[in-house]
């Protein structure tokens with residue numbers, strides 16, 4: 001038996017705004033969640049799991065809901081923003097600044113941003129900075145690349161914080177490294193989860209796609225939760241093992 005999995009490593013859990021001092025976040029683990037307009041039942045379920053594990057997390061908010069009070073009340077949590085610029089790319093919607101401004105009224109203390117679909121550009125990054133944001137989380141460098149990650153500073157002073165694991169990407173990649181092995185890797189280890197995938201325990205994107213019509217109905221959705229190894233079990237394993 002490979003006893004690498006039996007050694008419980010010393011783990012430092014961090015939130016995104018702790019990534020300004022690179023040396024201090026070396027080898028740390030960061031949990032992040034893109035809320036993606038999930039309904040309250042789905043958000044509540046996810047928050048319950050993380051509350052119970054009592055680990056720090058960064059939550060990228062997409063919309064106003066009373067559930068956010070629970071996140072604001074927990075000192076281990078931090079709110080970032082998760083704007084959707086996709087409509088602009090399709091020639092619809094308003095403008096970048098109003099989209100960011102609206103989210104900043106929901107999370108006025110936000111220092112970090114990850115765009116929906118990771119939309120980014122140098123012009124956007126200048127706007128992020130002007131809006132008072134300091135951390136851009138729009139770089140996904142998959143764990144499969146085996147690149148040791150760390151945050152870096154951009155020309156304008158914005159700090160880039162890359163993530164190496166994303167629940168939906170894990171469903172698509174043919175080969176994924178087991179969570180316990182990943183969390184023992186060198187370098188900064190930021191995980192990106194989505195509450196809807198946590199709720200469904202998504203193991204295959206089809207599960208997500210075919211249940212879209214009931215994504216706002218927690219009870220109906222519960223019947224479609226996968227019972228094998230999926231996003232939910234990955235999250236629980238990560239939080240329990242590395243606590």
Ligand SMILES: [Zn+2]
Pocket residue numbers: 034036082115116117
């Ligand atoms: Zn998103």
